[in-house]
Structure formats: structure tokens, C-alpha cells
Amino acid sequence: MKKKLSDLLRREFRFLARPLNLWSRLLLFLAAATIVTALFFPLWRMHLVAPQYSDGLDLFIYSYKIVGGGLNGQHLVEINNLNHYIGMAPIVQADFLEMRWMPFVFGLITLLILRSVVFGQMGNVVDLFAVYCYFGLFSIGSFWYRLYQYGHNLDPRAPMTIKPFTPLLLGTKQIANFRESSYPELGAILLCVSVVLILLAGWFSRKETFA
Amino acid sequence: MKTKTQLVSVALLAVAATFSSCDKSSTAKNERAQNAQASYVAPGEKDEYYLFYSGGHSGQVFVAGIPSMRHITTIPVYAPYPATGYGFDDESRKMLGDYTWGDVHHPALSQTGSKYDGRWLFVNDNANNRVARIDLRDFKTHQILGPIPNSSGNHGSSFVTENTEYLLVATRFSVPLPKGRVADPNDYEKEFNGMVSALKVDPKSGEMSVAFQILTPPFDWDLGSTGKGPSSGWAFWTSYNSEMAHDVLESNASQKDRDYSAIVNWKAAAQAVAEGKAQDMGGVPVLDPAKVPGIMYFLPIGKSPHGVDTDPSGKWISYGGKLQPSVTVVNFEKLLQAINKKDFVHGGDVRGVPVLEYNDVVEGEVPVGLGPLHTQFDGRGFAYTSMFIDSNITKWKLPPWTDEEKKDLNKVVLDKMPAHYSTGHLVVAGSDTAHPYGKWCVAMNKLSAGRHINVGPSQPESSQLIDISGDKMKMVAEAYTEPEPHFAQILKVSEIQPIEAYPKAENTDPNAVWDKEHTGVTRNGTQVEAKVLAVRSRFVPDRIDAQVGDDLTIHVTNVEQTRDMIHGFGLIENNINMVMDPGETKTFHIKLTKPGVFPYYCTNFCSALHQEMQGYLVVANTGQVMPGAVYTSGAGQAPIPSAGANVPATSNPVAPAPGAAATPSPQR
Numbered sequence: 001m002k003k004k005l006s007d008l009l010r011r012e013f014r015f016l017a018r019p020l021n022l023w024s025r026l027l028l029f030l031a032a033a034t035i036v037t038a039l040f041f042p043l044w045r046m047h048l049v050a051p052q053y054s055d056g057l058d059l060f061i062y063s064y065k066i067v068g069g070g071l072n073g074q075h076l077v078e079i080n081n082l083n084h085y086i087g088m089a090p091i092v093q094a095d096f097l098e099m100r101w102m103p104f105v106f107g108l109i110t111l112l113i114l115r116s117v118v119f120g121q122m123g124n125v126v127d128l129f130a131v132y133c134y135f136g137l138f139s140i141g142s143f144w145y146r147l148y149q150y151g152h153n154l155d156p157r158a159p160m161t162i163k164p165f166t167p168l169l170l171g172t173k174q175i176a177n178f179r180e181s182s183y184p185e186l187g188a189i190l191l192c193v194s195v196v197l198i199l200l201a202g203w204f205s206r207k208e209t210f211a
Numbered sequence: 212m213k214t215k216t217q218l219v220s221v222a223l224l225a226v227a228a229t230f231s232s233c234d235k236s237s238t239a240k241n242e243r244a245q246n247a248q249a250s251y252v253a254p255g256e257k258d259e260y261y262l263f264y265s266g267g268h269s270g271q272v273f274v275a276g277i278p279s280m281r282h283i284t285t286i287p288v289y290a291p292y293p294a295t296g297y298g299f300d301d302e303s304r305k306m307l308g309d310y311t312w313g314d315v316h317h318p319a320l321s322q323t324g325s326k327y328d329g330r331w332l333f334v335n336d337n338a339n340n341r342v343a344r345i346d347l348r349d350f351k352t353h354q355i356l357g358p359i360p361n362s363s364g365n366h367g368s369s370f371v372t373e374n375t376e377y378l379l380v381a382t383r384f385s386v387p388l389p390k391g392r393v394a395d396p397n398d399y400e401k402e403f404n405g406m407v408s409a410l411k412v413d414p415k416s417g418e419m420s421v422a423f424q425i426l427t428p429p430f431d432w433d434l435g436s437t438g439k440g441p442s443s444g445w446a447f448w449t450s451y452n453s454e455m456a457h458d459v460l461e462s463n464a465s466q467k468d469r470d471y472s473a474i475v476n477w478k479a480a481a482q483a484v485a486e487g488k489a490q491d492m493g494g495v496p497v498l499d500p501a502k503v504p505g506i507m508y509f510l511p512i513g514k515s516p517h518g519v520d521t522d523p524s525g526k527w528i529s530y531g532g533k534l535q536p537s538v539t540v541v542n543f544e545k546l547l548q549a550i551n552k553k554d555f556v557h558g559g560d561v562r563g564v565p566v567l568e569y570n571d572v573v574e575g576e577v578p579v580g581l582g583p584l585h586t587q588f589d590g591r592g593f594a595y596t597s598m599f600i601d602s603n604i605t606k607w608k609l610p611p612w613t614d615e616e617k618k619d620l621n622k623v624v625l626d627k628m629p630a631h632y633s634t635g636h637l638v639v640a641g642s643d644t645a646h647p648y649g650k651w652c653v654a655m656n657k658l659s660a661g662r663h664i665n666v667g668p669s670q671p672e673s674s675q676l677i678d679i680s681g682d683k684m685k686m687v688a689e690a691y692t693e694p695e696p697h698f699a700q701i702l703k704v705s706e707i708q709p710i711e712a713y714p715k716a717e718n719t720d721p722n723a724v725w726d727k728e729h730t731g732v733t734r735n736g737t738q739v740e741a742k743v744l745a746v747r748s749r750f751v752p753d754r755i756d757a758q759v760g761d762d763l764t765i766h767v768t769n770v771e772q773t774r775d776m777i778h779g780f781g782l783i784e785n786n787i788n789m790v791m792d793p794g795e796t797k798t799f800h801i802k803l804t805k806p807g808v809f810p811y812y813c814t815n816f817c818s819a820l821h822q823e824m825q826g827y828l829v830v831a832n833t834g835q836v837m838p839g840a841v842y843t844s845g846a847g848q849a850p851i852p853s854a855g856a857n858v859p860a861t862s863n864p865v866a867p868a869p870g871a872a873a874t875p876s877p878q879r
Contacts, residue, residue, distance in 0.1 A: 074773065078773055081747055
């Protein structure tokens, strides 16, 4: 029994010590480039349609800013105007403190990936994957929490009283006269692509040996 | 036996009759369905053309859509219009000046290269001698020029030259000049004069200014038309009353067989002014054609002619004979030849203005019917003239005519369509440019008697939409308008892109306020000034304090930037209704004379809580200050305690809630 366990551990150790071949390193580099590119695109988009707004109102969430669609981001102003009727707090960029250091975190991850390109060890890939997943899940979780907050801290003195709700994280929902859709945008898709590239990097070197 | 055959044949005839009438009613049904289709614009779809109607003595411009003929909006010009707040704020009140009405007859779209360029629409005021400019970027009146000095009865206006260098005017009423001078109408011939005026249009801003004038005898100038192509640089007017009568014009001005049309070389006139050949009258350079040859000629045209229209090629000029049953077509090239050869009527100048020999320049008189008024062209070689007395539109072929046709011009009259009733003006898109377009003609009729549901003695006007694409005209739809359109202009919808909200960056009003921090009421002695912000669904501030005897000025800014988010500011029992479009700031001032609390409220429906959008103007007795009054000390520093608690005063009170701030939550 003990022997089987230590064999397993030894195999695991050897696996993690495998070197990353050229392809893997290239894929990791590509993953880093993809992350950097992703930052220039919106991560998420919320789209609101109503009879009076048949063209729709858009909210674009980037890693470092939140912007409304329309001329000069007018949609955000419009959404805040509408939200004040139900007592929802105005969405103001300054309140999204996390956006101040998100780019820093992404930079750090990119650095770690580049480090793995140089150090070239399978273990790096596992680290990266773990950190990435943690970061990703945490982000989605706190994004959901933000939505929960906005939908639940409604001003009791608002003209229209509605039951507290959580704006949808993913999907489409009808709220009063608005049909709200919430979907990932190009930025988020690129981030997913980059994690796939990291996994692929590991896959291509899974049989590598030293010699 | 006989009876049986008789019965059978009667039966057969009856059956035949039923079938044939079935046939007729089904063709009628088909035609009806086709016409309905042709003018139907389904919900959600849009019209293809703008139809800008002159509003006559309503003083406004009506905008309808073609082919639906639906009224879309009214653009106020010369009369106050509370629906859009026109005439209630300081700026529009100043533009209207001393008058609360005007008589709009002839709208003219601005042109470049003899094609509509979609920038401006100019409209005349026959009554108070003014011209207005509407900007097609926002469909608003931006300038009212006038009363024009030395010019009375601004009927023969507004006619733009092919690059909108000038807007030309001629007077319907001759008066002693300069205006303000008094003379007895019995001395009409000696003391009264008419005037042709040229208003310069600034090519960038569209701003009009009086450039120069040409003195004329006291004929009653009627309509005008500017030339293009070969007739570029020239303009033409009709007149009636070359009899120079001053009373019972109905008969006294209809005695002569022919009246003088004015042929004006405005380019030469502008040149003459530049060369210093004009005299000053009331601050305007005025040319006397007797002293400055080459700028004006007269051509006798029968009889009391009304409309004059230059065809798209610039070569043929059609005069509607009003009191004779024909349209006189003049050949401009022959006219130019006659002028160059000095082929004038011997000894027949009128006050120094040479008179052209009729037979040398007239191409023919087309027998169109009774009471010909106005002509429009479709660009395919055909002309359409309105018959006031026959109540028809007559379609005829323009020259060049074959010899056979010239012998009997009845041959060029192709179609007559009844109109209901007594058409005045008609309009074909682009007819007054070198490039007419579209398949529609709109006839604007003077009598609508019996055509619409009965609405009492005051009657609306009827307009009819006619399809002129085929050989024969087809009447497709009928609509009714307010009194009373004269001429109109048609513009393709795709040619212009009006804005629907005023961008914040363009608002240069120093009294505009965009956030609550800058609103407030200030007092300087008896001058009280309030800067108010209007947004869904509140005014900030919603309380203004003043006293009897104060001069109160209120500036309201509509801070919205979304289309159709219009807010009004109606002040109870003080005769104020300002309406602000999104992004607009408006100002009004009043002298407060009565004490009391006067509510103000949003008059233009804006939101679900529009009803709740209100405030109070507290006018205390002189010297009395209400306990709740709040004044700011200058350009709005300390914010006013606002009535609605759901207005976050500074930044967001919700986000820094314990949970949210702590989470370093990146979005994904």
C-alpha cells in the first residue's frame, strides 16, 4: 500500500518535473499575448431592450473601466437615470475599486506565464492553471456579488418599490419593461482561450523526458 | 310566345348588366387598392420625402411626409407656438420682435449648383416684410430678418439663386418710400414705388443681410423665379397692376391686356453696387434702373399673370396667365439675343426701363384652361400647371415643339386632372432646381368645401397627392391641413440627417448648468436669477424665492442627451411655457408684480413620474423673506437641500457598503 502511494508520488514528481518543449513554450507565450490582447476588449456586456428603447442600451465592462454604449457613453447615463426610479445606486466608475488594480493582476499573471516560458517546467503549467482558475472563479464570484449588491441595496425612499433582485450574470431575464441580457464579450472569450492554450502547453509536453 | 321571348331577353339583359357592373366595380376596387398601397406607409415604416408646406397666415411651416401625406410636425416661425415653447423664452421672443403673426407664402430650400443642399429653408412674411431662415439640422427658426427697409408686401419672395448667393424679394404693395413717408394714395403713380431686394446669404452660417435693392414703378409684383444654366444670373417676376391703380384693384388693375414682367440681371446689379452706382435709401444701396442700364427689363405678359417658373434647363420660362386661358412660354435664349441686339419696343420704355418686344421672345401660348396660376416641371420635358377656375391640373409638353405643334398648341396639352378645388400652388420635388426628382406632385387647393367631414364655418385646406410617373396623372391621396399652405418644397428624407438632441459640447450658453452643484438662486438687489436643471423627473432646485418688485430671470437646462426627452417649464398664471429639448438651455425673465406661491411644472410629458416633476415659485411681499428660502452666494457653490431624497448628493452612498468595498472583485 505504502509502496503504491510512494510510486504514485514519484510518478507525480517526475511528471511535474518534465521539461516543456518548444511548442509548449510557444503556446505559453501565445497565452500571454492573448491575455494582454484581452485587456483591450470588453470582458462582459449587459444589454437592455424595452419598447421605448428598441435599439437597446448597452453596458460594457472592461478590466479597467465600465462604459456605456451610444454617443459618448450616453447609455450609462440613461441606465442610471432609469435605475434611480427603483432606488438602485448609480453605476459610477469610481466605485469599482477593483478596476484600479485588475490590470496589475493581469500583468502579474502574464509575468508568471513568461516566467514559465523561461523556466520551462510542467509544474509551472499546473501552477498557472491553478492560479488562473482561482483568479477566474473569484472574479466571477465577486462580479456576481456586485450584481447582488446593486440589486439588493435599493433606496427605501425610491419612487417605485420593487422586490430586491440580482441582475443576471449570464443569460436573459425580463425585469419590468426591460429584457436584460448578460453575456461574456470578446475579452472574456480571449481569456478562456488563453487558459486553453496553457492546458495545451502542458498536454504537448506530457511525455517529455530529460535526455 | 312573344311575352316569353321578351321575358327571356329582359332577363338576359339584366344578367349582362349585372356582370358588366361587376366588372366596373372590381376595376374600381383594384384601383382603390392600388392607390391605397401607393400612399400607405405601414406602422414602423417611414415616408420617403419631406413635404415642407408654407403655413400662410398661420405664420408657420408645416412638415408632412410623402407618400403618406401625414402631418409630422409644425415648425413655428412668425407666430408663438406654446407646444414647443416658441415665443416664450427670451431668444425667440426677441426674434419675433413686435409681431405675433406673419404670412408665409413661398418656402425655398437652399441650393448649391442648382440642387437642394439640405442646409436651410427660407420663408417669407408677406405681412410684415420679413424673411426667416430655418436650419434643417434641428428644424428650428434661427433668424428672422426684417422688416426689410424700403420694401412692403413681401410676396414675391423668397427665391434663392442657384448657389444661394442671394435670396430675392419683390414687393406686392407699393408704398411711399422710404417707409414712414406719407403720401395720398390718389397720387399713387407719382408717390408710390415698388422694390426688388437682394438679401445676401452667408455661405457658412446662412445669416441673411440686406445687400442691395432696385427701385421699380408702383406695379404689384407677384411671383418670381431664378434662372439657371443659360439664364443663370437672371431672375424673373410677374406683376399685375401695371395700370398703377390704387383702388378697386379687382377691376382697375385688370384693364390692360398685358402687364410687365421684370427681367432682372442680379449679377449685373451686384456688380453695379460694387462699382458705387447705387444711392443710399434707409441704409440700403438702391439702384435706379433708369440710371443704371442693363440691370432690369420689362416684358409685357398677358393677363395679370401670376406664377412664373423657369424650367430645369433654364431655357423656358412659363408665365401663368391668370386672367387669360393660357400659359405664355418665353424662350430665354431669344430674350438674351433681344437684349443684346437692343431689340426693344420703340419709344416704349417705362421710367427708363427698356421694354422687350413680345413676339421676339415668346415661344408660344399654351391653351391650358381657365385661370392658369403656377407651373412645375418633372425633368422629363413635361410641365404641370394649376387652373384655379377650371379646378384642374393640366399637363403639357415643353418646347422644343414641332412646326405642327406650333401651329396648334392644343396638341401639346396632354392631360387634365380635376382637383378639389381650385388649385393654387402645386409642387414637384426639385422643380425649381436643375434636377427634379420623384414621381409625385402635390396640389395645394384653395377650397376644400365638402371634401372633408364637416367642421363648421372655418375650413381646413385640401392637398392632393398625384402620381405623375405615367402618361396620365393619377390622384392617389388627399389630406387636409391647417390654413393655409401656399407653395411647398419637397426634399428626399435621405438627403438630411437632423440631430435629435443637442450635444452637451455644443451648448455654449453661459447660464447652462449640468450638475446639481451648479444650480441655485442668487439675489443682487432686486435682480433674482435662478439656474435650474431639468432631468427625469425633477427640477433642481424645485423652489425659487423672490419678492414682489423683483426682476426674475430663470435659466432652465434640460440635461438629457437622449432623443425625445423633452422637458417643459410652465409657470402657473404668469403666462410662461418654456420647452427645452434635450441638451438645450432657455431663459426668460419677468417682472414680479403679484405675491403668492406659483407652482411650476413640466409641461411636456417626459417620464413615468412626469406628474411629480414640479416646483414652487414663492413670491413674497416686498422685503419679506420666507424662512425656507435659500440663496447661493454666487455661481452656485453650496448645494441646495433638494426635495427628493433619492437624489444622491455627491457620490454613491451604496457601493461603499461593508461587503462591496472589501471584495477585490475583478470582473471576468
